Amino acid sequence: MRARPGTLQVGSFRGVPIRVHFSLLVALPLLALSFSAALQQAAETADVPPGALGGHSWAWGLAVAVGLFVSVLLHEMAHTFYALRHGGEVHGITLMIVGGVSELAEVPKRPRDEAMMALVGPLTSLGLAAVLGVVTWLVHGLGLFQVQFALFTLAMLNAVLGVFNLLPAFPMDGGRIVRAALTPRLGMVRATKVAAALGRVFAVAFGVWGVVSLNPFTLVVAFFVLMGAEGEARQVRMKALLEQVRVEALMTPRMVGVDLDLSMQDAHWALRREHVGMLPVTSSGRPIGYVTWAAVQAVPESQRGGYMVRDAMEDGAVAELSEDGWTALRRMAEARVPLVAVVDEEGLLAGTLDWNDLQRGLSRAEEAERERSRTGWPRERTA
Known part of the structure; x- marks a missing residue:
């Protein structure tokens, strides 16, 4: 299989290529810098005494950034596993600057299947958050501050990832669940329009928050959410029209x-x-x-x-x-x-x-x- 432009294959899962988009190489140092700046506050939230972490703050920031994208990879692998188990075809998993995407050959024909496939990703993230949270609680008070901080941080990242993807708008998984719920009554095209419109609303909200908080990464997220919503709407409309023509x-x-x-x-x-x-x-x-x-x-x-x-x-x-x-x-x-x-x-x-x-x-x-x-x-x- 040919490599997609702008990506580098780093592995595979059940025969499905796992690729890293070059935008991720830009995101990692930026995220590492952002996380390192908030390291002390994060340590306090994790109930870790000041100075107990050791090591350079930038190294911890990079470790947290890598942990985030490992969590995203596990999230996408859950989507892929469900699709493959139910006879679907997945062309690849690509990790990008704002997360990841499982490249399906075709959206499941039954709305219920699409909803379940969309739901397994956030459920996996939330499940990991729960397990890591329990382990964090078990090691609390043992003096293993670095382990405690790493577990707590990964639990929080997965919790945020799961909740974020449940937002009821494209291109998040919640948008696909909304479309699956609306499709039996509205049809695929009109249901997609509704989910894409919600995506635009969230993109504007992220953009406003990014400006108010002076957070450039939130602005990047807003841009990709907007592009994802528009792209999904265009693709579904194109599919509906081209399926009618020989x-x-x-x-x-x-x-x-x-x-x-x-x-x-x-x-x-x-x-x-x-x-x-x-x-x-x-x-x-x-x-x-x-x-x-x-x-x-x-x-x-x-x-x-x-x-x-x-x-x-x-x-x-x-x-x-x-x-x-x-x-x-x-x-x-x-x-x-x-x-x-x-x-x-x-x-x-x-x-x-x-x-x-x-x-x-x-x-x-x-x-x-x-x-x-x-x-x-x-x-x-x-x-």
């Missing part, structure tokens, strides 16, 4: 690609003739990959005649004429390719579908939806 109506018809055994000079002329930046590579009329203008340009003009398409092509994805646009878009995203080759019933090339085709299809679907609204047709069936 690939055949979206694609650019194309019966001929670039044959596997042709030279890069032939690919150069084919791309120029079609006025496109990429074309599918075919073998006996069946698509097996694609070749790009950039790959052609990377070969010196004098050498293109002796350099074969098979040496420069990239792996591609395939969609069928009868499939819907959302399925094709998912295949494109999962394979991380800029286009999919569309095949007929016999597996022969029938066309190509790229983001421009999908955008045009979305525009037509939105216009059709507006027309249905004017004529009184229902826009969405509730589950």
